[in-house]
Amino acid sequence: MIQQAFREVNQAEGAGGNVSSLVSSLNGAVALSSEADRLQNSNPGRAAQLSSQAEAIATQVIAEALTAREAATASRQVATEVYVVELLALAGMGAFVYRYGPRILWRLWYELHSDWRVRG
Numbered sequence: 001m002i003q004q005a006f007r008e009v010n011q012a013e014g015a016g017g018n019v020s021s022l023v024s025s026l027n028g029a030v031a032l033s034s035e036a037d038r039l040q041n042s043n044p045g046r047a048a049q050l051s052s053q054a055e056a057i058a059t060q061v062i063a064e065a066l067t068a069r070e071a072a073t074a075s076r077q078v079a080t081e082v083y084v085v086e087l088l089a090l091a092g093m094g095a096f097v098y099r100y101g102p103r104i105l106w107r108l109w110y111e112l113h114s115d116w117r118v119r120g
Contacts, residue, residue: 002029005058008065016076017068022061029057 005026013019036050 001055001058005061008062012065012069015069015072017072029054
């Protein structure tokens with residue numbers, strides 16, 4: 001179970017998810033599991049309890065890792081969409097300036113200098 005939790009956390013991190021709290025929880029589960037292994041011969045009841053706690057933490061880590069991976073994937077999708085929209089807007093502004101820029105510039109120049117007279 002802990003190995004599966006580790007794989008899920010690794011995949012969530014690969015997708016770009018924030019897994020720092022998951023790693024901390026997973027480390028706690030590993031510590032509990034190690035303690036359970038150490039107590040297996042001397043105190044089997046306590047070892048079973050610690051093992052159960054470690055599995056519960058690992059199950060929770062798996063669920064949270066899946067959520068983190070989905071959130072990271074959705075965030076990356078939104079960032080890509082925003083990037084495409086920004087590029088299209090920039091291209092549209094460039095086309096507008098190319099098409100209407102000179103006309104607007106000359107009209108502004110004429111409006112600003114319409115009262116000028118040329119003397120010869």
